[in-house]
Amino acid sequence: MTSARPEPVPTLTSIQELIADLPETTVITDPDLMEGYRYDWARDPGAGHPVAVVRPTTTEQVQITMRWAHRNRVPVVPRGAGSGLSGGSSAVQNGIVLSLDRMRRIEIDTASRVAVVEPGALNAAVKAAAALEGLWYPPDPSSFEMCSIGGNIATNAGGLCCVKYGVTTDYVLGLDIVLSDGTAITLGGNRLKDVAGLSLLKLFVGSEGTLGIVTRAILRLIPPQAPPSTMVALFGSISAAAEAVVAISRTARPAMLELMDSASINAVEDHLSMGLDRNAGALLLAQSDLGGSLASAEIAEIERICMACGATEAFRTDDPVEGEAFAIARRAAFPAIEKRGSLMLEDVGVAVPRLPRLLAGISEISERLGVEIPTVAHAGDGNTHPIVVFDAADPDSCRLARLAFDEIMTLAISLDGTITGEHGVGRLKKGHLPAQLGPDVMELTHRIKDALDPLGILNPGAVL
């Protein structure tokens, strides 16, 4: 549908025009300073060199930037904290990077029970501000301490508690958005229910900066969780652990249900020497936040299911501090695996009953290609993070890693799964998107994109 568009190259004059229209220090053109805005955590080798980085502090400044970009047909890559894992905010050659990192205001409205936040605010800052008022913002990507709400909205980010509490889109009640031509619109508001007109609000969530720039969000808050009861169980094999997840999902509703495979357990043990059982095939970590004796009973039932599914041992506690100690291994998995080499982070997901087949398939790919792929998973919602480890200095290792990365996506699609459960398509996974969605849905996607961004200046090369 979308025809190739001529690559725009802004002239020096036109950039001077933008600089003149914005407050001093808003536009960066120094190549050294711009270097820090070229990549997200995916370190996409295809990232281009921007002509400028714009760091607005108001919606109006975003509008000025988009009007200028629209007039001059300059590509714009919106950027939050740069913690994306799919290259969704890799800079585009000769484009603008629009960094929302200076827009960080957070207001908690306790009466409406919402947070009104700017996109650069960190997820952790929103959680903390809500907690000060005795409220809770649930979505908790593992990177919550450094990722921004704008990025969370752009990717419809998930996390550990999503298995019970849903993902980012479930908490977005309102958005202020600047469209590709600089028009500012408001969608939704602090109303809990509103069905007036099309669900445009939800369309923008997860659109990875390809449809508009979020400049303000109204997020639903809920009362805090009760202190959790926690269980950890060890299994002889990953397939036994996966079957336990399927069995738990049939009857219980844990507030967290995480899995680590043998390779990730060993990576953590190498890193922290916690005394984890190096011979364990997999570990499951579950929490219940039903509160008091109900949580205790739910976690006991989860332990019973684990033992019935062949767990070799299991521990449980109603003490939140001890429970957090159980969770340390899971939280340490990513930093531990990071020590083993360069990483390509996968994010494939399937329906929970297919989790055993997905995990078996990942092991098979790892063994066949001889690539180390420790895997952790938000098992309760079928979302896995196989982490492909490779040696960036060895071209053969790079090639095999990329092959494994691609094969894992093909495997997920063959199981009627998704190539991305929470990280987004970005630039790293877009080659696989048509295989998942099929030509008709791709065509429809292009129609929506063309309707909202007819010049194709918003984050070109991402998703599509």
Place this chain on the structure above:
Amino acid sequence: MTSARPEPVPTLTSIQELIADLPETTVITDPDLMEGYRYDWARDPGAGHPVAVVRPTTTEQVQITMRWAHRNRVPVVPRGAGSGLSGGSSAVQNGIVLSLDRMRRIEIDTASRVAVVEPGALNAAVKAAAALEGLWYPPDPSSFEMCSIGGNIATNAGGLCCVKYGVTTDYVLGLDIVLSDGTAITLGGNRLKDVAGLSLLKLFVGSEGTLGIVTRAILRLIPPQAPPSTMVALFGSISAAAEAVVAISRTARPAMLELMDSASINAVEDHLSMGLDRNAGALLLAQSDLGGSLASAEIAEIERICMACGATEAFRTDDPVEGEAFAIARRAAFPAIEKRGSLMLEDVGVAVPRLPRLLAGISEISERLGVEIPTVAHAGDGNTHPIVVFDAADPDSCRLARLAFDEIMTLAISLDGTITGEHGVGRLKKGHLPAQLGPDVMELTHRIKDALDPLGILNPGAVL
């Protein structure tokens, strides 16, 4: 944006063509039989006379119908159970009514914990099928016994438990959709998390049949609620009750928080003689489903808040049967009010802290215009149902009722609220949509509509 399109009139030949392409008994052209498909519960006086009613039993038959309609530029009004309250499925003159009432299959997949349902299946049937497997489908519009899942998806329907459990869109994981040209697509699936590509799935939910025809839905199921603890409180004035709702919403998370005003209490008492206090200014009904002692404690806290906000009396029970007896008055409100005359059902909503002002404004409109407007509300999410009672045989009463109906929407918008929290815009409210959304969002809406239905044959005249 959208220019007026010539009104298409299908020829006799073209209809014979459609009849020939579909199984016998699928197409109805008998005017007497078609009469039952011209209206939904809004009884829109502007409903047209269709040229045919098509009652497909498969997605393929929906495709055949849409290909024919597309080729002949015939308007198509999709229809579920016909229980809509905004005229969203009023027949269009010389158009087709596409009734999904024969597509009612329901499969419960306990392993994935989803229901796979056809659009004509009733909400109550889905709930019942899930309950047989020990699972729960939460969305519970008051009409759940007679409304269809397809209609629920079309309007993004809410209900009583939505204050805690969210609305229809929060439970839709996958949709099969037939587009305006007959193309069939599948969006999402039985995966709990999936961010691959734009959120097209969510765009179709709440689109009131203007973007495509849902032929299958995959709905998330969760474990059932614990037996509820229930409280009912009476207040001297509606403003005191509304302030109690605001206070409750600051700290508790009830699974139901309903309000009845004095007029609706009296209507129920006229109807059922339950012994309700006719002098009460308002009644609040709350339930907690935290389970056991936690529910008991939460409902006691809600009672305490009600008394602190000036409740004249309150009762609570942990016995679900007794609790259901408390709820009878609320459930009987609509049938009771229906006895008082013809009705126009409002569905306006605001942020919870503005509920007192919305309710005061509705009383003011009722008094000033001399129109009876008993009001019930899903108070916990700020969504109210003022019910305008009028005498259909009296032109003056009709005029004043319509005036009150319009003024209530204007009031809601002035409070930064919505003209519809859960019923949809349909044809009855579309005149007020631009005032709520503003010209830029309306323009964007038209762009999306034009991208997905360029000939404008899908439910023309609804929403837009």
